[in-house]
Amino acid sequence: MEKRRIAVVGFGHVGCGAVEALEVAPDLELAGVVLQDEGEIRRACCSLGSVPVVRHLAELEKVDAALLAVPSRCVPKLAPPILETGVATVDCYDIHGDPLMTLRATLDPIAREHGTAAVISAGWDPGTDSVVRTLLEALVPRGITYTNFGPGMSMGHTVVIKGFEGVEDALSLTIPKGCGLHKRYVYLKTRPGTDFDALVARISQDPYFAHDEVHFFPCEDVQALVDTGHAVHLERRGSAGKTHNQKVDFLMSVTNPAATGQVLVSAARAVLRQRPGAYTLPEIPPVDFLPGDRESLLHRLI
């Protein structure tokens, strides 16, 4: 069986996770890594050995799909020109609600016009958790689903804090309070001369933190606390038909970048099996995420 060729755009935590997942995938092959930043290129060249590292996707040969392991805000600009060359895209766009649905509506006609497909928001939330939330409602149509994150490091919130003036290093943890509520713990190393309380007041007003219970802790060595483990607990109880007290729980404890990189790679397999268009994960037959032929997979998994 010929392996399908997959490019990875970006080489941060998630890009690195995707590269590793591709290296052990039986049916996919890493075509190369696409990077713009000089520092990133040097780092990637060191760790990737003979894998091509290029500035533009077009420099790689015969790419079937590109995994966009880039910040969410870059996806809406990055995906369309790739789809226009007939190459499928998979991203892990993580801004729930309207922005996500807008991305889907934008990419869908472009993919159709060029006879290719896009899978959007292929992480674990949004992503596989979205599939689980859908399945929970198929089993228990009336009731409430709570999504409880953590405890674990929020990559996104950590990046936001690091952008504040006066912050030398930072770590933002998400801690579940139960039944879908959360608090955040923020560990902060300030630059010399920075007023800790004034900085905390500024961060507290940021839209990323303004609506949450946040606890700030001064910290001299933030890196000593870093662990990219994360967890989620989806819970739903309610009724099926006229019968109550139907209960379902989904729990996951993972190294976060490896999980997201893996979902991107599983979705790369799926994107090559879909008709032209843009898809979120609950719109894809789950068996399409796995390597191998459908009959053998079903025989084993059902």
Place this chain on the structure above:
Amino acid sequence: MEKRRIAVVGFGHVGCGAVEALEVAPDLELAGVVLQDEGEIRRACCSLGSVPVVRHLAELEKVDAALLAVPSRCVPKLAPPILETGVATVDCYDIHGDPLMTLRATLDPIAREHGTAAVISAGWDPGTDSVVRTLLEALVPRGITYTNFGPGMSMGHTVVIKGFEGVEDALSLTIPKGCGLHKRYVYLKTRPGTDFDALVARISQDPYFAHDEVHFFPCEDVQALVDTGHAVHLERRGSAGKTHNQKVDFLMSVTNPAATGQVLVSAARAVLRQRPGAYTLPEIPPVDFLPGDRESLLHRLI
């Protein structure tokens, strides 16, 4: 929005669960119940009020899909003539492995030829558990999945024991031993003059019990023990990419016939949204199981 019309064939535990799920579904309508047995017909007529109870599906008006709430062994004969009239079918065929794949291979060309679809094995195992097992491998490609059932009543094993000569009443429970192994507890009320030990020896040789650890208990009032609650715990740990210790758990605690009836009804919705052919649950986009339009569902669930 016009409601799609669904018939239920059979009115045992699962058929009753499916009828109740249809009665509260916002987008589906119970067209009627199809029964052959006189006793069942009388019982159904009493409890269903104005709902049509008929002997043949053809007697019901404008049926879009038929839910086959019948013993698994009846499905291969019952489904084809229904599909041949252009009516979609959904069953909860529960014999894993070859028989299930044979059913899929048998119904697929019939459904295609008549421009309709069949969803097979739409219960919780096989069924929604099959979808979860698939999703677990998309998240954690290398590792082991254990399916742990119970504690709960096995409807199938209970029926098998009741068929033995000398059995007046019986109940078979499935008890998880952990990591995918199980034991069975069988509560037996014998008919007068029956040798308990000889009966136990005969049941122990039945293919349904021969490979399991089974404990038999004499019991004077089996009905006093009956509870149709059941549970399952799917667990998988392994690696994603090159990162180990990725752990996922799915737990469910439900009233069994209500859960199976509900999955049949959610699958009725899905079968009307598939292209002609026969499908197992992991082959269906999960969003198709839910009522409403796709965009609104995705906006809410992702």
